[in-house]
Amino acid sequence: MAKTEVSVTTTRTEPRSARGIRTRNALIAAARVVFERDGYLDARLADISAEAGVASGSFYTYFEGKEEIFQAVAEQVTEEMVHPHLRARTGVTDPRELIDLANREYLRAYRENAKLMGLFEQVAQVDEDFRKVRIERANAFVRRNAKMIRDLQDRGLADTELDPLLTAHALSGMVSRMAYVAFVQKAPMPFERLVATLNRIWVNALGLTAGG
Amino acid sequence: MAKTEVSVTTTRTEPRSARGIRTRNALIAAARVVFERDGYLDARLADISAEAGVASGSFYTYFEGKEEIFQAVAEQVTEEMVHPHLRARTGVTDPRELIDLANREYLRAYRENAKLMGLFEQVAQVDEDFRKVRIERANAFVRRNAKMIRDLQDRGLADTELDPLLTAHALSGMVSRMAYVAFVQKAPMPFERLVATLNRIWVNALGLTAGG
Amino acid sequence: MAKTEVSVTTTRTEPRSARGIRTRNALIAAARVVFERDGYLDARLADISAEAGVASGSFYTYFEGKEEIFQAVAEQVTEEMVHPHLRARTGVTDPRELIDLANREYLRAYRENAKLMGLFEQVAQVDEDFRKVRIERANAFVRRNAKMIRDLQDRGLADTELDPLLTAHALSGMVSRMAYVAFVQKAPMPFERLVATLNRIWVNALGLTAGG
């Protein structure tokens, strides 16, 4: 009763004290451990609290439930994964080289966080909100690629018959699915051969061969 | 959880009487309704029994649990979907035409059973056994496609730089992922444009253009 | 409805046809197997029917439930065990020899039917009716022994300070408990030493030593 809250969301999200920040971080770290160990569905909030070394009730000081803490884990991981943007930095302009760079970087990062990526796939099947965020993020990525394809078409470097958006969708999806198959399902696929094959398919599909 | 017991005594699954067969079918039909309505995780066995118009206990006369009846639903649906093999029957030999036929047929069937296909994706994320079966089935399909690619390479019709198996994996995966995006996630993609794009990517990727 | 039963009990108990008798016996035999294998509590009527090779519903043609069929098993076994009365037949009159004969015979029979005897003990703890029958049977046995003790006392051969009934109770109970410990709990006790010890205790307790 008589709680002096200003905003509910704020209360749950932003710890004021140093101790609070520590606890919140401990919970997120613990959640990652538990999620990776038990999977999303079998993870129990009590286990996360225990792993974090705090009382079970403390969980609710910072998160509303499993979904919310998973989001927090996901955000943290996503940040870790996105040291890229390097593409721009590298100064590479040749499309084929760019494709190689992008695929290689994506697959590397995916492999390194395979457990989490598998989890993402699982949670997306189970949690509406998480799914929406994921789809939106994927769409943004696809739109960027579509723009690139359109540019190449405009410059006469890519097959103009292709629908840029659908093509971007299809080819990006192909790469991420292969990453899933290779690193989560652990289908045996040598990394370099995988990269080479995906590169070649991109290049062929876009009709970049003439670009040499 | 996930006990791997060998049911010695129990003769589940095989009804001896006509009445038994009727009840079992009613349960499968009911399960499909409930699964499509509530999703796999939220489906309760009691609801399935109720939907089938039988007592809750009757469920266990025929199935050991949710997983098993889902398998039964899946098998039934899979049978329904596999009137194909038509490819051989159609007498079509031109690779590009064949690709079009295959993609078109696949996407059509997927669209028609979209709810179920979405469920499959969900269950594969949740039930170990189901996942294994699915992966194996997918692999068989991929191997068939790989063989086809190898043939085309041998006949000088396809890019020999491509690893047949990985390529088959990538391109098949691409199609099924797009089907998922289009018909389960309901991303707005006109059917014909989708087919055309995927066909073009296949053809370009394999380097079949010269075939004309 | 409109059943033409004369007596409920009769219907359940006495099969009219040869086939009926066969089925009933099959059930009893099966029950013994299942009880010995699974224990009374874990035995399921369905298993008994299955073991007997009849349909589960057939059980109720002959028995009202677990208790009743257990009684049937018990009766059959008890008959098998009681070829005794030998005591009278043997013509032995010396009390000490008689005690030896009785103890030896009892322990032998107990050992041979140890599993069943253990079951009896279990069921007596669980089923009111069975317990009552057992107690009554035990009491009859005790009374017979008490009479024997009284006779010995009257003939000046046994300690007259002893209450015949309580003594009979105590000494008989001692023997049956030791049988339980030795053959059901499988405490390691050489048969002959066991017999000898129990004999000696009987003889000492009754004060028969002077009898030599």
Add this chain to the structure above:
Amino acid sequence: MAKTEVSVTTTRTEPRSARGIRTRNALIAAARVVFERDGYLDARLADISAEAGVASGSFYTYFEGKEEIFQAVAEQVTEEMVHPHLRARTGVTDPRELIDLANREYLRAYRENAKLMGLFEQVAQVDEDFRKVRIERANAFVRRNAKMIRDLQDRGLADTELDPLLTAHALSGMVSRMAYVAFVQKAPMPFERLVATLNRIWVNALGLTAGG
């Protein structure tokens, strides 16, 4: 059934707060009431929780199941019953007097906790673990008595023909069985006559008569 899992995470049994201790005790007390009223098999955990005035789920904060709480009840009762050891304190050395003291004390305690003692007998027939503990405890008691008998034999006070261990087993078993018959089965046996008879049998059996 009877899963032998090692509870790693769970810290059942040991409450951290005063309130927890109170609740746990309330559950044990309630369990005793329910067990005595309904018997072990018919006791439902929900009834125990209700009797204790807590929610059904609270049960599992402290106990893993029926067996565990029964153990707790048993331990508590056993402690209550074992204020003895007095034997040593009384300074009595005459064997016959000691036997009287021991029997008298045992029967008195048994009579006072008859309901529980009957339960113990029942549970021992039903729960493997409980049975084992009981047997071990009984064996310890028997070994102590066997030692006493051996001492008497060495001092020329007891029949040397007797096997000390078996004799101890037999005579102790006799007493406990009579206690069961008298106080659980409620066979009509005047307390003093019962004590006297058992004493006399011990004394006679061991051949202590000469000791006067």
Add this chain to the structure above:
DNA sequence: TATGAATGAGTGTTCATTCAT
């Protein structure tokens, strides 16, 4: 008589969530 499918009451157990301290 025999069959075996159908019934459905009964209960143990989990775990997210709350809240008094």
Add this chain to the structure above:
DNA sequence: GATGAATGAACACTCATTCAT
């Protein structure tokens, strides 16, 4: 902020028993 005890809804699953064929 932290604690950890208490809550109680929710559901799977068993199996004795019935009864139409």
